[in-house]
Amino acid sequence: MEQIKMVDLRTQYLRIKPEIDKAINNVIETTAFIRGPVVKEFQKKLENYLDVKHVIPCGNGTDALQIALMALGLKQGDEVITANFTFIATVEVIALLGLKLKLVDVKPDTFNICPEQIEKAITPNTKAIVPVHVFGQSADMEKIMQIAEKHNIHVVEDTAQAIGSDYFFDNGTTKKLGTIGTIGCTSFFPSKNLGAYGDGGAMFTNDDKIATKLRQIINHGSRIKYYHDEIGVNSRLDSIQAAVLNVKIKYLNKYMEARQKAAEFYDNAFADNQNIIIPFRNKKSTHVFHQYTLKIKNIERDSLKKYINSKGIPAAIYYPVPLHLQKAYKYLGYKKNDFPITEELTRTVLSLPMHTELSKKQLEFITNTILEFVNK
Ligand SMILES: *Cc1c(COP(=O)(O)O)cnc(C)c1O
Secondary structure: OOOOOOOOOOHHHHHHHHHHHHHHHHHHHHHHHOOOOOHHHHHHHHHHHHHOOOOEEOOOHHHHHHHHHHHOOOOOOOOOEEOOOOOOHHHHHHHOOOEEEEEEOOOOOOOOHHHHHHHHOOOOOEEEEEEEEEHHHOOOOOHHHHHHHOOOOOOEEEOOOOOOOOOEEOOOOOOEEEOOOOOEEOOOOOOOOOOOOOEEEEEOOHHHHHHHHHHHHHHHEEEEOOEEOOOEEEOOOHHHHHHHHHHHHHHHHHHHHHHHHHHHHHHHHHHOOOEEEEEOOOEEEEOOOOOOOEEEEOOOOHHHHHHHHHHOOOOOOOOOOHHOHHHHHHHHHHOOOOHHHHHHHHHHEEEEEOOOOOOHHHHHHHHHHHHHHHHH
């Protein structure tokens, strides 16, 4: 059996090596390293895939979130609401822009931001909500959009973990996650579901004016070279990464299915176990399993992790510390027990190896080893 990895990018690469190598070499041959035609090609492909009017590629997912908030014209002190249970990037950019960060607890089943708590956190100064589709499953977008419309505030979707997921509205329409709010953001960090071979990110919108603004901000606030209409940044998807993504986007649906198949295997193995809660699947979206995350009950999560690690099975805790208890965010003034669900999750969640190359043998070994420990 091959060594089990949390994410196996090498095996995935070897399957498409000739295509990838050729695409990268082609960029080197043409030396169009920055703003080359392959970036535009990827932009079009992703626009088609997502069925969205504008994709604006940029340097990484964190930049995407920052630039999205900049494009909405928020002023220092404006309030932005987001989930407490997410990767630090989501809140970092809010803080960096001098916006007032308002954290909200998540739901115990989906781990996603709780719409009722959003309503409670809204004030006249609230200008945006940033729902995070954590681990690859949608936040409650239909409710969130209703709340946002009622209060006339923007929604910026953090789709870094959920690219490709479909969202089903009550009226029968379907949209890809990231194309529902004012702006959607994603990351092409190598381990993400659509991963480059370095950093990369993108923003999506159906709004022409906002698209123009986003394109201007990523390019030093400039539309005509050396004329700067506003303060911008330098954040570009480089051509070599775009070349890799042009190959990988063809396989995105296949990759998604491989992840879902592995998740199903895990689900079946653990479904009846009283010490393990398998990932909840909401009916309004497809779960693309960026992470396969269990909740461990009755037994110590950390001893289980230690045990399987000792058997050569990697596992990870996303996320071990709630954002409101992170040193850097002490200034927000939150206390322990302010977010009971998030705090509980940080104690009980355990993410198992999840990628496109897991073999049946590996899955059997992982599930058997876990069951061996929890049934002891
Ligand atoms: C990965 C990630 C980001 C940041 O993406 P980078 O490309 O690493 O900057 C933001 N939000 C979430 C939820 C993520 O998982």
